[in-house]
Every structure is written in C-alpha cells, then in structure tokens.
Amino acid sequence: MSGKVHIDPVLGEVQLRKSARARRVSIRVHPVRGIVVTVPYYVPYALGVRFLESRREWAAAALERARTRNAELPEGESVDTLRAQAKAALPPRLRALADRYGFAVGRVTIKHNTSNWGSCSSKGNINLNLNLMRVPVPLQDYILLHELTHLRHPNHGPKFHAELERLLTDHFAENAADEAFQAFLPAIHASRARYPFSYTLERALKAYRPV
Numbered sequence: 001m002s003g004k005v006h007i008d009p010v011l012g013e014v015q016l017r018k019s020a021r022a023r024r025v026s027i028r029v030h031p032v033r034g035i036v037v038t039v040p041y042y043v044p045y046a047l048g049v050r051f052l053e054s055r056r057e058w059a060a061a062a063l064e065r066a067r068t069r070n071a072e073l074p075e076g077e078s079v080d081t082l083r084a085q086a087k088a089a090l091p092p093r094l095r096a097l098a099d100r101y102g103f104a105v106g107r108v109t110i111k112h113n114t115s116n117w118g119s120c121s122s123k124g125n126i127n128l129n130l131n132l133m134r135v136p137v138p139l140q141d142y143i144l145l146h147e148l149t150h151l152r153h154p155n156h157g158p159k160f161h162a163e164l165e166r167l168l169t170d171h172f173a174e175n176a177a178d179e180a181f182q183a184f185l186p187a188i189h190a191s192r193a194r195y196p197f198s199y200t201l202e203r204a205l206k207a208y209r210p211v
C-alpha cells in the first residue's frame, strides 16, 4: 500500500491510499487517524479526492460521530492504548485456544471498527477488534472461539452452531475454577435456548458495543 496526504478545506488532513486489493474507491472514518480514502491501484488519487468531495457532508458528520464515540471511552482507554493492549494480548490468546482445541490459524490482525468483533477469511486469517479489550475474558473467548469455528465451518449453519456450543461447553468446564467464567453459569444453566452457551454469551455481549 502506498499513499499521500491531501488537505481538504472542510475535513482537514485526509490520507489517500492506493491498494492492490481495492476494487472501488472507499472512504473510512477513524476517530484518531481521521479520514482515509482508498483507491484501487490503477485509479488516480484525484478521483478519490473528487469522490470524497461528493460526500463531504457525510464524511464530516461521520468524523464528528467517530470522535464523539472515541471521547466516550473511559480515561486511559484511548484507541491507541487499546490497540497496544490488544496486540499484546489477543493473538497469543487466540493461538493458545487454537492449540488447545486443534485449529490451525493463519495471520492474526488487530482491527478497529464498529461493525464486528472479529472476522475470519477464507484463507484462515483472523481479524480481531481491539474493542475486545473492553469486554470480560469469557466473552473475549466466546468471540475467539466463534472465529476459530469458522475455520471449520465458514458460515453460520447448524454445524457451525453445534461445534461452537461444544467448544464453549468444554472451555467453560476447563475454566470452572475461574470466577469470571462462573459468573455466567447461572444464566447459561437457566437458559432454555437450543445453544445455551452461545445464546447467553451473545446476549451478554450486547451490553458492550465496539466504539
């Protein structure tokens, strides 16, 4: 990836990037890095700038929202701190779970977005959201096991859910002495859902949202 900086009269500093993988011009808004416009390799930067200018109002509003959300983070939890913590903590934890439950993971990348907690590519690479540092460990593990399960089932079909539930059951049994895990057990045992572990943990996760 290569890039340059463009100064927009309203939006300020804008990062322009070229990407070999991009298929179209896209705009991303980040509370700390600001606005990033990515263009496919063969597209001139000027087209990216024009595209941004056609959506300037939207971008200004999105930037404002992103910065407000970032300001809502508790003291000491800037995105940069969370990223550093996530880089140190999450890949080793994912690899430990992968070893324990027999998965082969490719690349592990820490991402910052508000749309998902994690994702798994068809090549076996896993992205994890740095916001996972804001949730309790059992919920972190729930997401990590979810992404690992995608290495076997790249969908959310019945086999995926059955496998994830089996892993969660084993994992909670392994951590039975840990109070953080114990805290979820009453709700899990009271649940009449088909997959009580997944259902209960997914619901608990709703109390948090990626910012």
Ligand SMILES: [Zn+2]
Residues within 6 Å of the ligand: 146, 150, 155, 156
């Ligand atoms: Zn999934």
